Amino acid sequence: MSSFAMDLLEEGVDVEFPADLDKVIGILDQEIPWFSCDGYGYCLTSAKGTIGNQWEVLIKLADQVTRMPLPTVVGRILLERTDSGMMRLRVPPRASEVTSSDEMPREEMSQESEMGQDDRFFASFVSQLLNTCQRHDLIQLPGVLPTF
Numbered sequence: 001m002s003s004f005a006m007d008l009l010e011e012g013v014d015v016e017f018p019a020d021l022d023k024v025i026g027i028l029d030q031e032i033p034w035f036s037c038d039g040y041g042y043c044l045t046s047a048k049g050t051i052g053n054q055w056e057v058l059i060k061l062a063d064q065v066t067r068m069p070l071p072t073v074v075g076r077i078l079l080e081r082t083d084s085g086m087m088r089l090r091v092p093p094r095a096s097e098v099t100s101s102d103e104m105p106r107e108e109m110s111q112e113s114e115m116g117q118d119d120r121f122f123a124s125f126v127s128q129l130l131n132t133c134q135r136h137d138l139i140q141l142p143g144v145l146p147t148f
Helices: 003-011 021-034 117-135
Strands: 013-017 040-050 054-063 069-081 087-091
Touching (some): 003 117, 021 069, 021 087, 021 117, 040 069, 054 117
Antiparallel strands (some): 013 087, 040 054, 054 069, 069 087
16 A cells, blocks of 8 residues: 555545535445445445434445445545535544444454555545545545555
8 A cells, every 4th residue: 555545544534625415425326336446346334423414434345246235344434514514524544543333343444454455445445535526526636646
């Protein structure tokens, strides 16, 4: 995994953009089926949320052909509406990550080394997610992020 990807996961991501939760969910529903890494796809599973305000999403690998989710959770993202009406997308820093879902402690999220296979899959997901946000004019990046 590149040092950029390692930094991305270690530092986390925190961006705000002008959109509502429904629009972001629509974009995710449309785009996530096209995300891939090493022959796997991705699927989203809700962990918890508050209707219209906040959504904690677990990221799982999926069989790229059948779209069936695999049991491994590779990471999580948080979507929140801010007081100013903006949408906030957060990827918690990997080192301090503890999921708020009682049934999914950090130890189960990655059973390999701290920067192992699950982290590589998650870093690829995050890069593809940020590229998607840029493509939909939600954020501005200096260029397209690498997806590995």
